Amino acid sequence: MNSNNMTPKEIVEYLDRYVIGQGKAKKVIAIALRNRWRRMQLDENMAAEVTPKNILMIGSTGVGKTEIARRLAKMMGMPFVKVEASKYTEVGFVGRDVESMVRDLALEAYSLAKKELSEANRDKIEAYIENKIIEKLLPPLPNGASEDKLEAYERAFAKKQEQLEKGELDHLKIEIEISGRAIDVSGVGNVPPEMAEVQESIIQVIGGMNKKKKKEVTIKEAKKLLELEAQKELFNEEELKQIALKKAESGGIIFIDEIDKVAVSASSSTRQDPSKEGVQRDLLPIVEGSSVKTKVGQLNTDHILFIAAGAFHFSKPSDLIPELQGRFPLRVELDSLTEETLYKILTEPENSLIKQYKALLLTEGVELEFEEEALRSVAKYSALANEKTEDIGARRLHTVMEKLLEDISFEADSLSGKVLVDKKMVDDKLSEIVQSEDTTRYIL
DSSP: GGGOOOOOOHHHHHHHHHOOOOOOHHHHHHHHHHHHHHHHHHHHHHHHHHHOOOOEOOOOTSSSSSHHHHHHHHHHHEEEEEGGGGOOOTTTSSSTTTHHHHHHHHHHHHHHHHHHHHTTTHHHHHHHHHHHHHHHHHHOOTTTTOOHHHHHHHHHHHHHHHHHHHTTTTOOOEEEEGGGGGGGOTTTTTTHHHHHHHHHHHHHHHHHHEEHHHHHEHHHHHHHHHOOOOOOHHHHHHHHHHHHHHHHHHHOEEEEEEEGGOOTTTTOOTTTTTTHHHHHHHHHHHHOEEEETTTTEEEEEOOOOEEEEEEOOOSSSSSSHHHHHTTTTTTEEEEOOOOHHHHHHHHHTTTOOOHHHHHHHHHTTEEEEHHHHHHHHHHHHHHHHHHHHHHHHHHHHHHHHHHHHHHHHHHHOOOOOOEEEEEHHHHHHHHHHHHHHHHHHOOO
């Protein structure tokens, strides 16, 4: 199935494998993504007019807001970044400026484009690495060598190729030349474009002074180092940047979490809070559509899909400034997790928590078995703990499961064979903790 051409029903079906419940949110996001595909089918003039319908997700922590967006981006092979609105400050204040989220997206798109090109050209890259390594082990014959020598060389070359593929030569050491320009500042977090240019200039000067650097490494290490070299040789850097720009502009998703932390409630005495309202005002041009200078070029944010999310416990979506509210026309409220939903989260997803614990302990020869009643009890105690203290949604399952399997995990090296987790064990471990609100607050 082509992930870029999936219908809303197919998108929801895919999400159901990883995220339990939240049907309304899945539906809204599936439609938003399908609209992107529909836009691509329009003629150029009309496509430019159709802007993405940004989404505001409202729901407590741990109910699946981020997971839905992250799974989608992964499935579609789209550049995706998750940022926290509370980390940004207004321009002029010390801290991250909101444009840095677009720069992060550009870098993510660049990494994605590079990865896709590497996979598409895997044979060429492996051939390049192979030739470079074997040339070090078997220096090429001089021009004018006899037929016999050429044949013998080819046989030896084929033999080395076979050994290299099997990993029989990984321990040998060879001397390779590494390009001085291999230093990459693309991973530096929040560097303003002007500063990044200065860094690049300095690196180029240093690189010019020492273009090639010899290094003795094992063949296993050489394979990794030469892969970067192969990418530099085989890929056109400018072309790569153009692919990354196109990916980010037409398929990028920016997930802005904790948007409620920059909302200022009407009852608040600090209504004119510059660090909060200023962040909202700075967000406006980016969400509406503007051009941001990034390491891969000028990135236009017109068709990037923005998904904002927040719990809105102490504020309401209407506490955001009106202009920003208008930029998020689609609103969806996520449901709190019930005991039944927690049970399904524990058991149904493709890589559910139970499957993870079983796989982890199997590495030490311990086969975990869970009774149905035991799993029901885990869900019951998790729901109870969420009711008694802060509701942290599905994240509560992690704390409860860790507490339940604490002793088995600790003693795993001395246990072997099947270990049964039954209802009695769950009750013994968790009932007292959950009964006392104070203990629950500090332990679970």
